[in-house]
Amino acid sequence: MAAHGTLPTELDVRLVTPKGVVAHEHTDALTAPGELGEFELLPGHVPMLTALKPGVLVIGDKDRARYAVSAGYLRVDPSNAIEVLVEQAVLGGDVNVETARADLKAGQAELEKWGERPTDGDWKNIIHRIAWAQARIDAAGN
């Protein structure tokens, strides 16, 4: 943590999922898939709470780690610690692209089959599966 009066020069990022704390890193920048679009975060940000949608989270500017993340939030504490809380997260390098592609295809096929029926919870689940598959594919490719 930076001393009072000076601007912090690094970000203290914690990536938390229901399976545990996935990453805890000190880094210089963070790019996240916000609900309103992708944004980059630099040290010294004002306290903020923002919603995330499925996409690619990049920790670091020079030393980059790409994660596929699903819905969640990002919170910048007054102490400048950053908590990224997402329901699922996987490192881009650990993505099984073939499974992700298969999931994407299966999801799209199901969506097509759905046709004109009124949308309900099951429909939203299909949409989520597609978004999560796409996020994993995006995170795996550079």
Add this chain to the structure above:
Amino acid sequence: MPSLKAIRTRIGSVKNTRKITRAMKLVSAAKLRRAQEAIVAARPYANSLTQVVSELAQVAGTESHPLFEDRTAKADHASKKAAIVVFSADRGLAGAFNSSVIKKVEAAVESELAGFGEISLRIIGKKANGHFTRRNANIASYDAAPIGATALQLARETATRIIDDFLSGKVDRVYMVYNEFRSAISQGVTLKQVLPVVPEAVASDAAAGSGIDYVYEPDKQTLLANLVPLYVQIVLYRAALESIASEFGARMTAMENATKNAGDMIQRLTLQYNRARQASITKELAEIVGGAEALKG
């Protein structure tokens, strides 16, 4: 009195059973440990999310999101609808694990939820499904019991379904029944309300923390709309994990008892076997003595 050979075969089969129950106990113990680790791993996520949702609910007000709204007060008696998410297992041999869940659901329908005109079930696990299908209960969905790796997805999809039912007015209240994990030897069935969400009271130090001016992006309402479903998911996820851990705990206890009983039975049978053997030796001796006496005469 069974023959010597019959007793010997019986002892052999009980010994085999004991081997199986002992192995099942060891397997359950190992799986229980992993299930407990999953519960611990979910804690930071659950705590953070709970705190953020509570804080948001406090600053935005509980009327700010439809999932907080309790409609049961307004609706008239007969039109009130409830759903119960039932967590059971796919397999038995776990003591009263499944039957106590089923009993709790049936008891709740009779008492706590008697005020609802219609009650539907969202069942997880083969055992409860079999029971309620045979009784023609109103089953809205059925999923196989989760293992550690599939619990999160099951929780997400179940959450999405019940939230959609709730928002579209198909149900006015959603409960869940699951085996709460207290310790490896103690589990208890509980009935909990899932929807509408009752935000936990923010702890006093957290309340002081919420005095900070956060920049909310998008606005608080949209944030709540994004985060409350995640909160419902984690509630179900924790219940699923506790149910898994309870199942292994219950199976471990059941198998330990079975192993002990098999041991007792082996001891009893061995005693019986020895007595029968001695009886036959005594009989043979008596015959020999009797024969010798007869020759003397």
